[in-house]
Amino acid sequence: MKKYVDQGKNDTRSGFGAGMTELGRTNPKVVALCADLIGSLKIQQFIDENPDRFFQIGIAEANMMGIAAGLTIGGKIPFTGTFANFSTGRVYDQIRQSIAYSGKNVKICASHAGITLGEDGATHQILEDIGLMKMLPGMVVINPCDYNQTKAATIAIADYEGPVYLRFGRPKVANFTPVDQKFEIGKAVMLNEGTDVTIVATGHLVWEALQAAEALETQGVSAEVINIHTIKPLDDEAILKSVKKTGCIVTTEEHNYLGGLGESISGLLATQHPTPQEFVATQDTFGESGTPAQLMEKYGLNNKAIEKAVLKVLKRK
Amino acid sequence: MYTQKIAITFENHKQNVQKMAKIEEIQDIVVQTRRDILRMVHKVNSGHPGGSLGCTEFLVTLYNELMDLNDGFDMDGIGEDLFFLSNGHISPVFYSVLARKGYFDVDELNTFRLIDSRLQGHPTTHEGLPGVRIASGSLGQGMSVAIGAAQAKKLNNDPKLVYSLHGDGELQEGQNWEAIMYASGKKVDNLIATIDLNGQQIDGSTDTVLPMGDLKAKFEAFDWEVLEIKEGNDVQAILNGMQEAKNKTGKGKPVCVLLHTVMGNGVDFMMHTHAWHGKAPSDEQLATALEQNAETLGDY
Numbered sequence: 001m002k003k004y005v006d007q008g009k010n011d012t013r014s015g016f017g018a019g020m021t022e023l024g025r026t027n028p029k030v031v032a033l034c035a036d037l038i039g040s041l042k043i044q045q046f047i048d049e050n051p052d053r054f055f056q057i058g059i060a061e062a063n064m065m066g067i068a069a070g071l072t073i074g075g076k077i078p079f080t081g082t083f084a085n086f087s088t089g090r091v092y093d094q095i096r097q098s099i100a101y102s103g104k105n106v107k108i109c110a111s112h113a114g115i116t117l118g119e120d121g122a123t124h125q126i127l128e129d130i131g132l133m134k135m136l137p138g139m140v141v142i143n144p145c146d147y148n149q150t151k152a153a154t155i156a157i158a159d160y161e162g163p164v165y166l167r168f169g170r171p172k173v174a175n176f177t178p179v180d181q182k183f184e185i186g187k188a189v190m191l192n193e194g195t196d197v198t199i200v201a202t203g204h205l206v207w208e209a210l211q212a213a214e215a216l217e218t219q220g221v222s223a224e225v226i227n228i229h230t231i232k233p234l235d236d237e238a239i240l241k242s243v244k245k246t247g248c249i250v251t252t253e254e255h256n257y258l259g260g261l262g263e264s265i266s267g268l269l270a271t272q273h274p275t276p277q278e279f280v281a282t283q284d285t286f287g288e289s290g291t292p293a294q295l296m297e298k299y300g301l302n303n304k305a306i307e308k309a310v311l312k313v314l315k316r317k
Numbered sequence: 318m319y320t321q322k323i324a325i326t327f328e329n330h331k332q333n334v335q336k337m338a339k340i341e342e343i344q345d346i347v348v349q350t351r352r353d354i355l356r357m358v359h360k361v362n363s364g365h366p367g368g369s370l371g372c373t374e375f376l377v378t379l380y381n382e383l384m385d386l387n388d389g390f391d392m393d394g395i396g397e398d399l400f401f402l403s404n405g406h407i408s409p410v411f412y413s414v415l416a417r418k419g420y421f422d423v424d425e426l427n428t429f430r431l432i433d434s435r436l437q438g439h440p441t442t443h444e445g446l447p448g449v450r451i452a453s454g455s456l457g458q459g460m461s462v463a464i465g466a467a468q469a470k471k472l473n474n475d476p477k478l479v480y481s482l483h484g485d486g487e488l489q490e491g492q493n494w495e496a497i498m499y500a501s502g503k504k505v506d507n508l509i510a511t512i513d514l515n516g517q518q519i520d521g522s523t524d525t526v527l528p529m530g531d532l533k534a535k536f537e538a539f540d541w542e543v544l545e546i547k548e549g550n551d552v553q554a555i556l557n558g559m560q561e562a563k564n565k566t567g568k569g570k571p572v573c574v575l576l577h578t579v580m581g582n583g584v585d586f587m588m589h590t591h592a593w594h595g596k597a598p599s600d601e602q603l604a605t606a607l608e609q610n611a612e613t614l615g616d617y
Binding site for chain 2: 031052053055057058060062063064065066067068069070071072073074075076078093094096097098101102103104
């Protein structure tokens with residue numbers, strides 16, 4: 001199979017920060033808002049270079065979402081920054097009414113998504129955010145896989161008119177996306193063509209999916225690996241084309257199986273092309289404290305879990 | 318009754334005549350707006366007449382005398398004053414004022430709350446109604462939005478002001494206090510937030526539902542400029558008070574206007590009670606209410 005090289009582990013939130021730095025230099029309409037988490041969101045350089053275009057809101061996320069909506073009136077492109085939990089669940093109604101229903105051009109940028117923020121534990125580990133955001137009419141939901149893709153996605157969403165949820169994380173993960181790869185909202189990235197099974201992954205589990213595909217190859221299983229960085233709008237065509245060839249699918253994400261990418265795909269397949277599917281996702285549970293690796297192991301979110309799911313789904317073909 | 322008051326207020330005859338003409342014009346719109354509100358909610362047997370009637374003098378005066386508005390409407394509103402209605406349930410008065418100001422045809426008031434209408438139960442940008450810049454209805458969000466728009470004006474070097482209107486019961490929503498703290502802390506001094514102090518909310522008086530104490534002291538403790546308009550249903554008092562509020566902008570502090578109003582103002586049986594917060598009049602009640610407010614500019 002096609003080989004992917006880790007260019008050096010890095011955190012996706014730093015990819016966001018690098019994207020913001022570039023936007024600060026290239027797009028004067030872009031403004032940043034933060035709820036007391038500048039260091040965590042890696043936006044210090046943007047602030048240093050554009051102090052007038054940064055709004056420190058304090059620990060008041062509801063107010064931040066409303067102010068972001070207001071800033072669009074006057075032509076600004078606000079990027080809000082806080083943890084995924086405080087970017088979604090805490091402020092759902094503010095996003096729903098003042099941003100989504102009002103059709104405001106706000107980019108909701110959420111770090112520390114999922115359980116891999118680690119030791120802080122379940123109060124901070126949201127596993128429901130994709131579901132919350134994808135259910136809002138008109139909301140674009142993006143979960144890039146590594147540093148380079150997060151940087152590219154951050155830059156790309158500034159050129160898209162409308163509300164976007166951009167999800168990234170805390171841990172350092174493999175960085176394998178080509179640095180010059182263009183980010184196209186809603187367009188799946190084919191990483192490895194295969195014939196026996198489709199593995200669809202989002203976020204940093206894309207790397208785990210590639211590891212699983214390599215291991216499966218040694219067992220004679222040809223896995224097609226697709227990176228779905230945009231969960232909404234979903235690239236229906238890419239997924240249907242793949243499953244029509246392979247006949248089975250494993251979906252994988254750092255999120256509850258309820259409301260996540262896997263659920264979106266099962267809805268697509270049920271109506272368009274019924275296909276055996278296995279879900280690598282958390283099983284309707286909260287997280288807990290631990291290292292990212294320990295948590296991914298315990299909650300079944302790593303390459304071994306994907307490999308196991310593939311072997312299971314192959315038997316259901 | 319308002320023109321009598323005005324005649325007493327002004328001593329200079331020349332000024333008096335001019336002002337009277339202006340006040341009379343505003344008063345004519347007020348009465349017509351009351352009729353619009355009553356007819357709109359009556360037709361669909363739903364909506365919120367009480368708070369709408371209580372804020373009619375304020376909104377009519379704001380749009381027809383106080384705000385500096387562009388010809389036409391676009392979302393960004395560069396170079397004009399902006400208004401945000403946070404207590405979106407008083408949409409009838411907002412729609413009537415916008416229509417009478419020319420944002421859309423007054424005949425469209427006929428479609429209020431009906432299927433396929435741009436005049437939704439609560440205001441929204443979703444249907445593209447000119448004059449509306451944010452959805453509101455879920456309470457407590459408008460001040461944050463107004464602050465964001467005010468900060469965008471500062472970034473754009475746009476000297477115009479941002480106005481917002483909030484219910485007094487609405488201040489029970491916590492997001493307001495995040496916004497109130499922020500606005501003074503960040504010196505958002507191009508914002509005039511008006512609180513409709515009618516003392517009523519759905520379940521009764523604000524004092525019985527959740528006493529909010531001394532709102533003037535609270536805003537002052539949060540370092541806002543605060544002024545009160547005791548006669549919030551008197552056009553001249555509104556003009557005077559809001560001019561004073563405008564004079565306080567640009568001096569480092571956000572400005573709060575505590576507007577004392579009577580819910581249901583202008584319709585005797587709707588006044589001084591929360592009963593008409595979200596209830597439409599019957600055929601007979603409508604007839605009585607309209608008798609008290611004779612047609613001025615022509616019904617839609």
